[in-house]
Amino acid sequence: VYLHQNAPDDALKVFQLGQLAAQNSGSELAVGILCANEAWAYAKMGSDEQALKLLGRARDEFSRANVAEAPAWAKFFNEIDLSSMIGTVHTELAQTVDAKYTRTAIPALSKAINNFGDEYARSRSFNLTSMAINHLLEGDIDHGAKVGRQAVDLSESLKSVRTKQRMEPLRQEADKRRNNPEARELADRVARFTGGESAA
Numbered sequence: 001v002y003l004h005q006n007a008p009d010d011a012l013k014v015f016q017l018g019q020l021a022a023q024n025s026g027s028e029l030a031v032g033i034l035c036a037n038e039a040w041a042y043a044k045m046g047s048d049e050q051a052l053k054l055l056g057r058a059r060d061e062f063s064r065a066n067v068a069e070a071p072a073w074a075k076f077f078n079e080i081d082l083s084s085m086i087g088t089v090h091t092e093l094a095q096t097v098d099a100k101y102t103r104t105a106i107p108a109l110s111k112a113i114n115n116f117g118d119e120y121a122r123s124r125s126f127n128l129t130s131m132a133i134n135h136l137l138e139g140d141i142d143h144g145a146k147v148g149r150q151a152v153d154l155s156e157s158l159k160s161v162r163t164k165q166r167m168e169p170l171r172q173e174a175d176k177r178r179n180n181p182e183a184r185e186l187a188d189r190v191a192r193f194t195g196g197e198s199a200a
Contacts (some may be wrong), residue, residue, distance in 0.1 A: 009050045029070040032061030033077050036085040043092035048101075055089050058082070084112035084127055091130040094137050095169060102134040109134070124153045129170050136173040136183070145182035148174065152186075152193050164194040171196060 019034045039054035062082050067075055085107035094101035109131045116124045128151035135144030148170055155163040167190050174187035190196070 003081060007200070011030050025072050027065070027074060028061040029065035029067060029077060030074045032058045032065060032082075033074055035061060039089045040085065040092060043089045043096065046093075048093050048097045051093060052087055053108035055086060058085065078117045079104055080112050081123075083108045083115075084123060087112060087127060087130055091134055093151065095173075099137045102138045105134045106131065106138075121154060122158055122160050122163060125151055125158060125160075126166050128154060129163075130164050132186075133170050133173050136170075136177060141180045142197065145174070145180075145186045148186045149189070152189055156193065167194055 007140075019031065019038070035054045035058035039051045039058060042048075042051040042054060059082065062077075062079075085089045087105045090101040090105035090108065094105055109127050113124055113127045113131065116127070130145055132144045132148035132151055137139075141192060151167065151170070155167065171187050171190040171194065174190065177183035177185060
């Protein structure tokens with residue numbers, strides 16, 4: 001929840017406490033999930049070295065994990081979720097550190113989006129939003145706007161506060177490119193959907 005509320009320092013404290021319990025449980029999957037979330041928190045803080053180190057550890061732990069022996073709360077996490085987290089962390093790094101991270105974010109997000117089933121509409125929405133941000137950051141504004149519209153279309157059918165919260169960075173990036181009519185329309189549409197304000 002702290003990550004969704006843009007409080008990465010608080011999130012890190014909780015994840016680090018959880019990490020101790022996960023390591024003591026002997027579950028590589030639990031450790032991997034916590035490493036991936038710690039990486040996301042560090043990425044939000046603009047600490048690419050720490051984020052990438054923890055993301056690498058998350059991959060390693062996941063590759064060794066025995067899902068059958070994982071705690072019940074961790075069994076949801078699979079290869080698709082790992083791709084989603086890789087994309088999410090690199091999206092944050094593209095926003096906070098350097099747009100070069102879009103090159104890793106886009107393929108990871110594509111893999112997640114293409115493999116999330118209908119029952120994971122909220123996860124697809126999050127990933128479409130991140131994908132749109134990446135395309136805007138790399139300068140492909142028209143494609144970013146198209147993907148952003150897909151994210152809004154999907155999110156409008158969901159009753160989720162988090163989907164609205166996760167769209168705020170998309171609105172901000174689209175607002176920065178208001179001289180492009182596609183970006184302007186997207187910024188305004190996201191603002192209407194989230195109840196926020198665009199720079200109009």
